[in-house]
Amino acid sequence: MDILQLILKSLAYGSIYALVGLGLVLIFRATDVLNFGQGQLFTMGAYFLVTFWYMLKIPYVLAFLMSVIGTALLAFVMERVACRRLLKAPVMNSIIATFMAGIVIYYSIQLVWGAEVFHVSPIISNKPISVGKILFTPQDVWIVAITAFFILLVYLFLQFTKLGIAFRAVSMNKQASSLMGVSVKKVFSLSWVMSGILAAVAGVLLAPVLMIEVGMGWVSIKGFAAGIVGGFSIPGTIIGGFLLAAVENIFGVYVSVAFKEMVAFLMILAVLLIKPSGLLGIEVKKRV
Amino acid sequence: MKKCIIIGLLVGLVFSIPWMAIAAKVPGVTDKEIIIGNINPLTGGAASSGIGAQNGFELAVEEINAAGGIHGRKIKMIALDSECNPTKGVAAVRKLIGEGTFAVTGEYCSGVAIAINPIFEKEEVPMVFSGCVTSKITYPMLKWVFQAMGVANQRDISWGRARFFVEKMEAKKIAFFYQANELGENDLENTREALKKKYNMDIAAPLPYNMGDADFTAQITKAKDVGADLIHVSGLVREGLLIVRQARELGFKGKIAGATGLSTGGFFEAIGDFGMGMVIESSTPKYEIFDFSNPVVKYVRDQSIKRYGTGPGRPNSKNLNGYYAMKVVGEGLRRAGKDITRDKFRKALETMYNVDIGVGDPVTFSPWDHQAVHSMSVYVIATGGMPLKLEMEHGVAEEDLPVPHFPKKEMYPKGITRSPLADLPKLK
Numbered sequence: 001m002d003i004l005q006l007i008l009k010s011l012a013y014g015s016i017y018a019l020v021g022l023g024l025v026l027i028f029r030a031t032d033v034l035n036f037g038q039g040q041l042f043t044m045g046a047y048f049l050v051t052f053w054y055m056l057k058i059p060y061v062l063a064f065l066m067s068v069i070g071t072a073l074l075a076f077v078m079e080r081v082a083c084r085r086l087l088k089a090p091v092m093n094s095i096i097a098t099f100m101a102g103i104v105i106y107y108s109i110q111l112v113w114g115a116e117v118f119h120v121s122p123i124i125s126n127k128p129i130s131v132g133k134i135l136f137t138p139q140d141v142w143i144v145a146i147t148a149f150f151i152l153l154v155y156l157f158l159q160f161t162k163l164g165i166a167f168r169a170v171s172m173n174k175q176a177s178s179l180m181g182v183s184v185k186k187v188f189s190l191s192w193v194m195s196g197i198l199a200a201v202a203g204v205l206l207a208p209v210l211m212i213e214v215g216m217g218w219v220s221i222k223g224f225a226a227g228i229v230g231g232f233s234i235p236g237t238i239i240g241g242f243l244l245a246a247v248e249n250i251f252g253v254y255v256s257v258a259f260k261e262m263v264a265f266l267m268i269l270a271v272l273l274i275k276p277s278g279l280l281g282i283e284v285k286k287r288v
Numbered sequence: 289m290k291k292c293i294i295i296g297l298l299v300g301l302v303f304s305i306p307w308m309a310i311a312a313k314v315p316g317v318t319d320k321e322i323i324i325g326n327i328n329p330l331t332g333g334a335a336s337s338g339i340g341a342q343n344g345f346e347l348a349v350e351e352i353n354a355a356g357g358i359h360g361r362k363i364k365m366i367a368l369d370s371e372c373n374p375t376k377g378v379a380a381v382r383k384l385i386g387e388g389t390f391a392v393t394g395e396y397c398s399g400v401a402i403a404i405n406p407i408f409e410k411e412e413v414p415m416v417f418s419g420c421v422t423s424k425i426t427y428p429m430l431k432w433v434f435q436a437m438g439v440a441n442q443r444d445i446s447w448g449r450a451r452f453f454v455e456k457m458e459a460k461k462i463a464f465f466y467q468a469n470e471l472g473e474n475d476l477e478n479t480r481e482a483l484k485k486k487y488n489m490d491i492a493a494p495l496p497y498n499m500g501d502a503d504f505t506a507q508i509t510k511a512k513d514v515g516a517d518l519i520h521v522s523g524l525v526r527e528g529l530l531i532v533r534q535a536r537e538l539g540f541k542g543k544i545a546g547a548t549g550l551s552t553g554g555f556f557e558a559i560g561d562f563g564m565g566m567v568i569e570s571s572t573p574k575y576e577i578f579d580f581s582n583p584v585v586k587y588v589r590d591q592s593i594k595r596y597g598t599g600p601g602r603p604n605s606k607n608l609n610g611y612y613a614m615k616v617v618g619e620g621l622r623r624a625g626k627d628i629t630r631d632k633f634r635k636a637l638e639t640m641y642n643v644d645i646g647v648g649d650p651v652t653f654s655p656w657d658h659q660a661v662h663s664m665s666v667y668v669i670a671t672g673g674m675p676l677k678l679e680m681e682h683g684v685a686e687e688d689l690p691v692p693h694f695p696k697k698e699m700y701p702k703g704i705t706r707s708p709l710a711d712l713p714k715l716k
Binding site for chain 2: 006009010013110114115116117118119121126127128130135137209210211213215218219245248249251252253257258260261
C-alpha cells in the first residue's frame, strides 16, 4: 500500500486529534490552564449521542445538536465549579482541579450508563469506495468534512465577531484586555464552552467508528500531542493533529506496529528538544 | 477433694483439645450453607462477558438452592469484581479467601487468571475457572485448580485452529492479530508451534496491538503487503470489531477468522455485514446461546433476561459458561459428600469421567488432567451478523494433547454418566 493511501486513511483520525487538540488549545490560550478533563468531555459527547439517538430514538441531526449542547453545558459547569474559584490561585491548582473533575465525570458515566460497551451504527456508509488504487469510505469523508466545517466556524468566530476578537485579545494579554473593558471571566467561560463543543463533535463523529465505553478518553493524549507539535497555536494544532495521525501509520507500517502508539510521545519529545515553540507557535522572548 | 476436681478438669480440657480441632469448621461451610466465591470482570471492557458469566453462576445457584441445595446446604455466592486487572484480581481473590469462602469460581480474563493461579495452590483452596482460555492454568496441572469452561483451553484451541486453518480453510499465508501482552503472545506462540510441528508452516505476519488501540491501518497494511489470504484476530470484542471493519474498509478480500473472545452477542450485533463469511471459534459449551432449539440454551437465555435483564450484548454465551461451571462445582460438592472438606471436594472433581451435567460436552477431570473439555466448535457469520453453526467441529487431535487425557481409561465406567444436577427442576 503506498504512502498516499496511508495518508488518506489517516485523515479521519487526524481530524479527531485536531478537534480535541483545538479544544485544549482554546482553553489554554484564554486561561493558561491545561484541561485534563478534555478526554471526558469527548467521552460525554459520545454518551450523549448514545442516549439521544440510540436509546431515545431522537432523529440524528437533533441528537447531534443536543449532544453538542449537553457537552458544552457540562464544560461550562466544569469551568464554574473547578476553575472559576481558583482564578486567584496558582495555575497548577486549576490544572489539578480539571484532572479531578475529569475523574468525577469518568465515574459518573459508569454510575449512569454502567460499565458496558455500546455500539451505534454509522449514519454514513462505511463501505469502501475505490478511485483507482485509492480506497476510502464515505464515513471518512463525512468526518473530515464536519471537522473542516467546525474549524471554519471557529476561525470565522474568532476573526469576525466581537466575542471572538475579545478572546484573541485576552489570549494575548489578559491585563491589557481587562483594562480595555473586556470581560475576561466571560471569555474564560466562552473558551470552555467552545472547547466542550469541539470535544462533543469529535465524540459524536468517532462514536460509530469505535465502541463507546467509559475509557475512550485516551484521545485527549493525542489532542495534547497535536497541541504541543503545533505550538499551541490554532492553525498549528490542526496541522499537528493530521501530522500525528499520518506519522503514526507510516511509522507502524515501515518501522514497527508494536510501537506505533509511542509516536505521539516521540513527537512531543522531539518538538520539546528541537523546537519548543512547536510548528507554528510564537517564541516568547522576555526582557531580563 | 478439691485437688481431684481440678486435676479432672485439666485432664478433660487436655483431651478435648483434639476434638475441638476436629469439630473446627471447614472454611465457608456450616450446617446450613456453603460459601462459594466468584470473581469476574464486572466493569471495564470485558464487563459484558463478566456480568453474563456471573449471571450464569447465579442462575445455577438459584436452581440448586430451589431444589434443596447440596446435602441440605444452600449455596451462598459472594461475587467480587476483578476489573480484568491482574492486580485487582489478586486483591479480590485474597479478600474472598480471607473472608472464608470454601472455594472460588469464575474469572473470564486470562491475564487475571494467570496472576491469581498460584494463590490457590499456596492457600490450598479449590478454584474452578469458568471463562478464560489460557492454557497456563492447567498446563502444567496444579493440584487445586480446575478449568470448567466447557471448551478447550488456549493451547488446545491453537492446535485445533492450526488444523482448521490449513486443512479446512486452506490458508497459505496467515496474518495473526494478537494483544501485546502475555496472553496474546502465548496465543501466537502456541499457534506457531502447532503450524510448525504439524505443517512446517509459520505465521506470515505477526501483528501485535494494544488494548484500547483504535486505528489498525498499519497492521492491516502489513497483512496486505505480505499477501495474507487469512487474517486471524485474537482478543476482545472492541478491538476485534475495529480490526475486522477496518480490514474490509481497506479492501482486504481474504478470509477472516476470530478467536473465542469475539464469540459474544455484542460482536455479532455490531459487526453486521462486515462479518459475512467470518469464522469464529466457539468459547461456550457445545450448544451456542443462539441455538434456541436446545431447550437448556433457551432456558438459560430466557431466565437470564427475566432475572437479570439485558444489556449491550447480554445475555451472551458467557451466561452458559457460568451456568455450566456452577453445575460442575455442584456435582463436585455432591460427590464429596456431607462431611465435606476442600481436599474431598478436589478429589471428588477428579472422579468426574464423562459426566453429563445437562448442557455442553461431558466433563472429564482426572488426577492427571484438570481441563474439563478439549473440544470446540466453530461457526460462520452469515448476512447481517447472524452466526450459523458450521456442521463441522474441530479441536485438538488427541495425539496432540500435551498430557495423556485418559491415561487409565480402564479405571473409569464406560459411556456417559448423567449428573442428578442435570435434571433439577427448572426455575419458572
